[in-house]
Amino acid sequence: MDVVEFRPTPDQYAWTFGGVAPTHRVRPGTALKLWTEDAFSGRLQRACDLPSQVLDMTEVNPQTGPFHVEGAEPGDTLAIHIVDLTPARDWAASTTIPFFGALTGTDRTALLNTPLPEQTWIYQLDRARNTVLFEAQRPVRGSDGFSIELPCNPMLGTVGVAPAGREVRSSLVPDKFGGNMDTPEMKAGTTCFLGVNVEGALFSVGDGHYRQGEGESCGTAVEGAMEVTLIVDLIKGGAPEWPRLEHDDHYAVVGSSRPLEDAWRASQVGMVGWLGELYGLDRLDAYQLLTQISRSPLANVVDANYSALTLVEKSLLPAADAYGAMHRHLRELSRELI
Structure with missing residues (x-):
């Protein structure tokens, strides 16, 4: 081959x-x-x-x-x-982009409300566990924060x-x-x-x-080099x-x-x-x-x-x-x- x-x-x-x-x-x-x-x-x-x-x-x-x-x-x-x-990396990124996404107004679905704010999440990859880590960016009531390991499914x-x-x-x-x-x-x-x-x-x-x-x-998605x-x-x-x-x-x-x-x-x-x-x-x-x-x-x-x-x-x-x-x-x- x-x-x-x-x-x-x-x-x-x-x-x-x-x-x-x-x-x-x-x-x-x-x-x-x-x-x-x-x-x-x-x-x-x-x-x-x-x-x-x-x-x-x-x-x-x-x-x-x-x-x-x-x-x-x-x-x-x-x-x-x-x-x-x-x-190909030990991290990946996801984000919200103004006027982009399924649950926001866009130039084709025109609404009077303002766009959702920009925000970026960085996911850390654990190769040994084959997981990516989601971490909430805002405090969760009654705790120090919220994080969860998700299976990596390339x-x-x-x-x-x-x-x-x-x-x-x-x-x-x-x-x-x-x-x-x-x-x-x-x-x-x-x-x-x-x-x-x-x-x-x-x-x-x-x-x-x-x-x-x-x-x-x-x-x-959890966007990463591959x-x-x-x-x-x-x-x-x-x-x-x-x-x-x-x-x-x-x-x-x-x-x-x-x-x-x-x-x-x-x-x-x-x-x-x-x-x-x-x-x-x-x-x-x-x-x-x-x-x-x-x-x-x-x-x-x-x-x-x-x-x-x-x-x-x-x-x-x-x-x-x-x-x-x-x-x-x-x-x-x-x-x-x-």
């Missing part, structure tokens, strides 16, 4: 999907060992750091890549298997390819090309299937989270309309849109189509089955588009080999890297 190692310098980050020259050309079946910067470009380091004072909003969500995959053509399917995600907020039609999209946006989907399901052991829109696919990854709740309510190991492969044809995920135990489809109902609908329609491909089901039969077995976790309700998942447990279905058992193949290859 070819192995490519890449730690980008700040001048090598990508800030968009599309419109960026590739940093590398790789063959299908290549393993990549990468470093990704956090969503804040490493600028939020202390609880006294405020976004309005230290962030450059043109330099948020830096991406590592893009990578040109040899032989990838529009209509093909790119398979990206996440082998391992390891926090994930990637962004995995995406260049969009179709020469579009250039911000790395803050999720859509059919993937992008900033912010789903906790994008974790080690996941294979992400994306439709190829341009020659070489031009995929990028980034926006590591040490943990995130479903919905990413305040708009920022050591990323993945394997990229190529399937000729079969491009899905919306990103598909496969774990050992689940299938999932991610839909991204506004309003949230349309993101959910896109994921549901995407899963109806996938069930039809896997089992030869008529669309209405797949719709009926989906209604009885699916779950609908939220990914984010904060980005330029919201993202919702339709998740189905494999144990409820007959055995099937999605994309010629590509997930199983990549899982076996991943053992060489761990």
Whole structure:
């Protein structure tokens, strides 16, 4: 297996999907060992750091890549298997940003009330315990404070390819090309299937989270730099309309849109189509089955588009080999890297 190692310098980050020259050309079946910067470009380091004072909003969500995959053509399917995600720092940051987040007014949801105040939380990572420490910043009545250890569950907020039609999209946006989907399901052991829109696919990854709740309510997770190991492969044809995920135990489809109902609908329609491909089901039969077995976790309700998942447990279905058992193949290859 070819192995490519890449730690980008700040001048090598990508800030968009599309419109960026590739940093590398790789063959299908290549393993990549990468470093990704956090969503804040490493600028939020202390609880006294405020976004309005230290962030450059043109330099948020830096991406590592893009990578040109040899032989990838529009209509093909790119398979990206996440082998391992390891926090690259012993701390991570989260914050509230004015007019950003699910529970505040925004420029699109215009209200007369003032925005929520800026505030930054720094989470300390305990590698031995595999936890991150939440510490309340204001005194709790009758105590010296409140803190709690939370399990560290690393994930990637962004995995995406260049969009179709020469579009250039911000790395803050999720859509059919993937992008900033912010789903906790994008974790080690996941294979992400994306439709190829341009020659070489031009995929990028980034926006590591040490943990995130479903919905990413305040708009920022426990954001941290990440050591990323993945394997990229190529399937000729079969491009899905919306990103598909496969774990050992689940299938999932991610839909991204506004309003949230349309993101959910896109994921549901995407899963109806996938069930039809896997089992030869008529669309209405797949719709009926989906209604009885699916779950609908939220990914984010904060980005330029919201993202919702339709998740189905494999144990409820007959055995099937999605994309010629590509997930199983990549899982076996991943053992060489761990």
